[in-house]
Amino acid sequence: MTRPTARQRVVSRGASGALLALLLLPLLLLIGSPPASAVDTLCLPGPDKACIAGTLRTDAGVLPDVTLTITDEAGTVTEVTTSETGKWNLQVDKEGTYVVKLDESTLPKDLTVDTGEVTVQAKFGATVPALLTVRTADYSASTSKxxxxxxxxxxxxxxxxxxxxxxxxxxxxxxxxxxxxxxxxxxxxxxxxxxxxxxxxxxxxxxxxxxxxxxxxxxxxxxxxxxxxxxxxxxxxxxxxxxxxxxxxxxxxxxxxxxxxxxxxxxxxxxxxxxxxxxxxxxxxxxxxxxxxxxxxxxxxxxxxxxxxxxxxxxxxxxxxxxxxxxxxxxxxxxxxxxxxxxxxxxxxxxxxxxxxxxxxxxxxxxxxxxxxxxxxxxxxxxxxxxxxxxxxxxxxxxxxxxxxxxxxxxxxxxxxxxxxxxxxxxxxxxxxxxxxx
Known part of the structure; x- marks a missing residue:
């Protein structure tokens, strides 16, 4: 095989540089993009903090503006409201048992509560999910094979x-x-x-x-x-x-x-x-x-x-x-x-x-x-x-x-x-x- 000339080597280097530039272009676009705007307030657990969180949704979509109450062991009640994406969270500074309850009066009229109250155990450094089930009034759990x-x-x-x-x-x-x-x-x-x-x-x-x-x-x-x-x-x-x-x-x-x-x-x-x-x-x-x-x-x-x-x-x-x-x-x-x-x-x-x-x-x-x-x-x-x-x-x-x-x-x-x-x-x-x- 003949050795490449100096001009061919320059062209090869130029092509390699162009490859690197185009391969990195989509990634550079992502790097230069601003971070996604947070729709909901983020709850971050820590050494002396715990988080309780969840999302309310049905098959038809998410449920915004629904009120929930969180009650600790001392009987203190805190209210939270779901965001536009149906998400909610609460940061607590005590470990222990918390009762999460959904206010049915804030649900849309065609929905009903299947599981409207759950008990969770909050631990420092962790986010505990509270799973509440909401369904349509005509929902049937039985589905044929x-x-x-x-x-x-x-x-x-x-x-x-x-x-x-x-x-x-x-x-x-x-x-x-x-x-x-x-x-x-x-x-x-x-x-x-x-x-x-x-x-x-x-x-x-x-x-x-x-x-x-x-x-x-x-x-x-x-x-x-x-x-x-x-x-x-x-x-x-x-x-x-x-x-x-x-x-x-x-x-x-x-x-x-x-x-x-x-x-x-x-x-x-x-x-x-x-x-x-x-x-x-x-x-x-x-x-x-x-x-x-x-x-x-x-x-x-x-x-x-x-x-x-x-x-x-x-x-x-x-x-x-x-x-x-x-x-x-x-x-x-x-x-x-x-x-x-x-x-x-x-x-x-x-x-x-x-x-x-x-x-x-x-x-x-x-x-x-x-x-x-x-x-x-x-x-x-x-x-x-x-x-x-x-x-x-x-x-x-x-x-x-x-x-x-x-x-x-x-x-x-x-x-x-x-x-x-x-x-x-x-x-x-x-x-x-x-x-x-x-």
Missing amino acids: FDELLQSSVNGIRLGLLLALASVGLSLIYGTTGLSNFAHAEQVTLGGMLGYWLVNLHSMNLWLGGVLVVLLCSGTGWLQDRALWQPLRRRGLGLIQLMIVTIGLSLALQYTFQLLVGARTVRVVQENPAVSEFGPVTITHQSLVAMGISIVVLAAVGYALLRTRIGRATRAVSDNPALASASGIDTDRVIRLVWTVAMGLAGLSGLLYALVVNGIKWDSGMQILLLLFAAVTLGGLGTAFGALIGALIIGLVVELSPVLGMPGDFKYATAMLILILLLLVRPQGLLGKAQRVG
């Missing part, structure tokens, strides 16, 4: 569509480069974080903010390949080394998110979404819009892969990169486009996930990553349509398993178990092609 299955199936399809947006891009990256990108889920988290910064903190229109999130995430994908992955490929690094780079990038992004927003869950919008009922199924309007957007975007990606010239070139590179290059296809250009589209889809997935799941945390990517790899492997490595089918199956399994008797904490493990059982029968996945090894 069929209704639960129907509701969980809708939730599973919703989750599957959101996972499909990210898993299709992950599958395309693997198909064209052979690389398992462990930092892909952090791009999903980045989409949610940018949505929080643009829409929540800076009051940008949700639709405009969503477009900017997709553009910013797509830009980071373009520059990642231009100044990081392409030079590493040309230097002949193996897939193991490249995979280790993605793991390091994933960890760096996770702790950067934690540094910027802390351990709290952030939301894209503060308002509680409107809810619609279709028979036994209850779903928010945001979920309906998110599902519609996912279907349209996935259909557009499928059409592009099947009917456009660049889509056929992408499938050719995925099937045989060497033959595609010999046929005159610019493989570097195709791979860069794949990185750009994949990161944009991941950012959109993160934005919608943060909307319908009511928030996203710095470590949400760790949970999402397992589901993404399960979907891609289940559908067949390197096949975009297989990733779509795999994501829908994983979403349904995750949401249906608690209804069928699996403890809620194990629902993600259930998805992994289904994956293992299928691979024992069909190692190449549902739509993957069987290949000879060795």
Whole structure:
């Protein structure tokens, strides 16, 4: 190989600098953002202080301006009122037993109290929750198993569509480069974080903010390949080394998110979404819009892969990169486009996930990553349509398993178990092609 000239080295350094600048741009925007304004007065426990707190809400939304009384062991009564977000808290300077009681006269007329009085034990240095149950007057605690299955199936399809947006891009990256990108889920988290910064903190229109999130995430994908992955490929690094780079990038992004927003869950919008009922199924309007957007975007990606010239070139590179290059296809250009589209889809997935799941945390990517790899492997490595089918199956399994008797904490493990059982029968996945090894 010929040694790079001085001009090429300068261009390479410039590209690396540009990569670093664009990769850090979304994070710098988050760093420069003001802290989220506190809607409620924060109660901080200490060595000689304790906190009692709670939130009043029903399925229809939060309950502001509701009065509660807190009585200590000496009989002293303190009144608190819920805020606009339904939250309340009280700082006390004595340990012991406190009785929290809800004033039913301050509730809306169509609501009734199920559990209106609880007893809590306050301890210094801790916040004790007081769980009060409020329900509508016509509420029925009995739900048929069929209704639960129907509701969980809708939730599973919703989750599957959101996972499909990210898993299709992950599958395309693997198909064209052979690389398992462990930092892909952090791009999903980045989409949610940018949505929080643009829409929540800076009051940008949700639709405009969503477009900017997709553009910013797509830009980071373009520059990642231009100044990081392409030079590493040309230097002949193996897939193991490249995979280790993605793991390091994933960890760096996770702790950067934690540094910027802390351990709290952030939301894209503060308002509680409107809810619609279709028979036994209850779903928010945001979920309906998110599902519609996912279907349209996935259909557009499928059409592009099947009917456009660049889509056929992408499938050719995925099937045989060497033959595609010999046929005159610019493989570097195709791979860069794949990185750009994949990161944009991941950012959109993160934005919608943060909307319908009511928030996203710095470590949400760790949970999402397992589901993404399960979907891609289940559908067949390197096949975009297989990733779509795999994501829908994983979403349904995750949401249906608690209804069928699996403890809620194990629902993600259930998805992994289904994956293992299928691979024992069909190692190449549902739509993957069987290949000879060795």
